[in-house]
Amino acid sequence: MAGLVIKPRSRILHGHDWVYSSEVLKVFGNPANGDVVSLKDGKDCLLGTAIYNANSQIVARRFSRHRQDLDIDFFRRRIRQAAEYRQRRGVRADLCRVVWSESDGLPGVIVDRYGDHLVLQTLTLAMDRRKDLIVEALVETLNPKGILERNESVSRKAEGMELRSGLLWGSLPDVLAMDIEGVTFAIDLDVGHKTGFYLDQLGNYQPVARRAAGLRVLDCFSNQGGFALTCAKAGAAEVTAVEIGSALVDRIESNALANHLAVRAVEANVFDFLNSQARAGATYDLIILDPPSFTKSKGKLEDAARGYKEIHLRALQLLAPGGLLATFCCSHHVTREILRNILVDATNDARRFVRVIEEYGQGLDHPILPHIPETEYLHGMLVELMPGR
Numbered sequence: 001m002a003g004l005v006i007k008p009r010s011r012i013l014h015g016h017d018w019v020y021s022s023e024v025l026k027v028f029g030n031p032a033n034g035d036v037v038s039l040k041d042g043k044d045c046l047l048g049t050a051i052y053n054a055n056s057q058i059v060a061r062r063f064s065r066h067r068q069d070l071d072i073d074f075f076r077r078r079i080r081q082a083a084e085y086r087q088r089r090g091v092r093a094d095l096c097r098v099v100w101s102e103s104d105g106l107p108g109v110i111v112d113r114y115g116d117h118l119v120l121q122t123l124t125l126a127m128d129r130r131k132d133l134i135v136e137a138l139v140e141t142l143n144p145k146g147i148l149e150r151n152e153s154v155s156r157k158a159e160g161m162e163l164r165s166g167l168l169w170g171s172l173p174d175v176l177a178m179d180i181e182g183v184t185f186a187i188d189l190d191v192g193h194k195t196g197f198y199l200d201q202l203g204n205y206q207p208v209a210r211r212a213a214g215l216r217v218l219d220c221f222s223n224q225g226g227f228a229l230t231c232a233k234a235g236a237a238e239v240t241a242v243e244i245g246s247a248l249v250d251r252i253e254s255n256a257l258a259n260h261l262a263v264r265a266v267e268a269n270v271f272d273f274l275n276s277q278a279r280a281g282a283t284y285d286l287i288i289l290d291p292p293s294f295t296k297s298k299g300k301l302e303d304a305a306r307g308y309k310e311i312h313l314r315a316l317q318l319l320a321p322g323g324l325l326a327t328f329c330c331s332h333h334v335t336r337e338i339l340r341n342i343l344v345d346a347t348n349d350a351r352r353f354v355r356v357i358e359e360y361g362q363g364l365d366h367p368i369l370p371h372i373p374e375t376e377y378l379h380g381m382l383v384e385l386m387p388g389r
Helices: 072-088 124-129 131-142 199-209 226-233 246-258 271-278 298-318 336-350
Strands: 004-005 016-019 024-028 036-040 046-052 059-063 095-100 108-116 117-122 145-151 164-170 176-180 181-187 216-220 238-243 264-267 284-289 319-329 354-362 380-383
Touching: 004 117, 024 164, 072 095, 072 164, 095 199, 108 131, 117 131, 117 199, 124 131, 124 226, 131 145, 131 164, 145 226, 145 246, 181 226, 181 246, 199 226, 199 319, 199 354, 199 380, 216 226, 216 271, 216 298, 226 238, 226 246, 226 284, 246 264, 271 298, 284 298, 298 319, 298 336, 319 336, 336 354
Parallel strands: 004 036, 117 145, 216 238, 216 284, 238 264, 284 319
Antiparallel strands: 004 024, 016 059, 036 046, 046 059, 095 108, 108 117, 145 164, 176 181, 319 380, 354 380
16 A cells, blocks of 8 residues: 655654645656545654645545455444434434434545435545445445435535536435424525535524524524524514525525515624614624634634634624623634634723623534534534623
């Protein structure tokens, strides 16, 4: 087997599973992109087996600490282990992330389950070339009615792959109806963001919504209205959902109508909307900020921080006395500590100070591996506006 010799003090020698191009001491055996390679230290000791792609900044991603090939038995075993873990932890079986990349020992493979249907993403070249084996293993272990490919993530370009989507196996309905916290959502797996819905937030809707009874709620970056509709269901006095995409605004309105819930959906840029509301002197009792990731790289962190601070500053200005702010960030580059610091900066500028009521994170179907900090990416907190000081 071809492979790489890793430099001393590289991250993989301290538990991580990634090898960056700058950490390679020597390449031996002339591996091709997409090959399985062995990893060794300078003393010729085996560190494990990885997938290789010289086109990527992460040239190798370890998937086993032993010698291992990517055959059908391997995929069956890893997928079965992933499903069994979620079952043990009480994860909702019909609506969850069944496989999550490195967290389940399948780097670059994401599988989301929506009822009897699966959505597959293969974001690394080696896994994409073995997509037929993955589909075969999914059919055997999870017994779906259909498997859809949603490989439109720009991260594929870093691996030298084109973007594509389409049905891989079986059949799919035009729209799926899924119950989430007593609200029925119509989910279109072909066109919804990511794989159709933001599954990582499922466990956070109810903790926020249970505070919403009798309150005026503003849900920013609402996507398909997850927070907005669950807050309306929980008895909010009024709910406004803001989303920039017209198709998503239409989906929020249709979901609200189907559930007999009163939600005002506004098509607008959230930054512009918050500014106009502040100028108009509007106030809300509960504001939810759940923006998309403002940065995909560490180099853009400073620009992202300015964007996060701006929306927090405007939201704080709109909070009524004693109001609540639920804020989330879904970039692993913005740690929980960084998010707290951004909030502190915003409160200083707004001269409105808060205390933390609850903290949130990703569900157990998105497992966090402490030796791979990038697996922890969703941070959130609920804060309460303090009396004037």
